[in-house]
Amino acid sequence: MHLIFRTLLQLFLARRRPALSVWDPSSVALRVLVTDIDIAMHMNNGMYFSVFDLGRFDLMVRSGVRQQMRRRRWTPVAAGETISFRKSLQLNQRYTIETRIIGLDERAIYFEQRAVTNGEIYARAVIATRLVSPSGPVSNTEIIAAFGAPPEDVVLPEWIHEWRLNNALPSTRRPAPHAW
Template sequence: MYPFIRYASTIAHAALQAKRGHTLTFKDTSEIHFRCRLSDIDNFLEMNNGRVLTLYDLGRTDFAVRSGLGRQLLKQRWGLVVAGSTIQYRKRIRAFDKVTLKTRVVGFDERWIYIEQSMWVKGKPCSSALLRTGVTEGGKVIKTARILEVMGQSDWQLPPTGYVAEWIISDADRPWPPQD
């Protein structure tokens, strides 16, 4: 089940942080903290891999609210979409572990915003995800230049480099739909 109460709590906490002046720009890293709950674990008593992806939603939500993008989403009647992702798991997250979730923008091109997220326990990385995200209007992804203009950051540039650029290229070679 989707963690709606956690989601609402994340929005409220992020809005309070922003009101107190703890805002973010697209150049900053968001950090939120939570405990791994019994509802997050699988039969191996560790955080379920599907739950990890769901909880990454909370990090992107915090980032959107604190950066002002959330306000623009409401004002412009925009939506958010995840169009692709890749994830690596390195360390188990056990029930009741205190987790730090970090979210940052690592690049953008004409259409997509690339976001890197990671979960940490006791200062050690547990998982890391790279996501291709977009802002939608009327069901279609809009250009990032328009988003940056509305956000007052139209002069900002962050072309994808390194592993992000390599992932974009290799993902473009992937057949769709997958062939048997």
């Protein structure tokens, strides 16, 4: 909830921006705020995932997917995330969040997101998301029927499969006891 006002602002602004296909890349211009930084005076590593949410919301609104999901009572949830940092974003620095879907498999929809300044990538993340309905996970068949099939050039990178397997926790139907 710490980004609730920025989220509401981005949802409002996204409705006034040009429409996109859900398979198109999205770009959102932002600035590093004082609430984004840590004691090292650069954007806190945890904030990247929070502002990346804003990029995914922009893509969902501009493509019409968010409205379709609300009608169907589908909710997006993050299933896994990984990030790599190259440079630090500094207080008051302008940057863009670049977002695109890089593919899907039987378990998730995968987004690549980048924090970019002056054409340079500062951070890159891959986020595995799922859609859930009141009756459980939404199948790819339902997703493709609602949003359309991905273009042929949208092919999930091979390393994602291994990352997903190695990163996943057990299903909620199986125990996941804590023991170091």
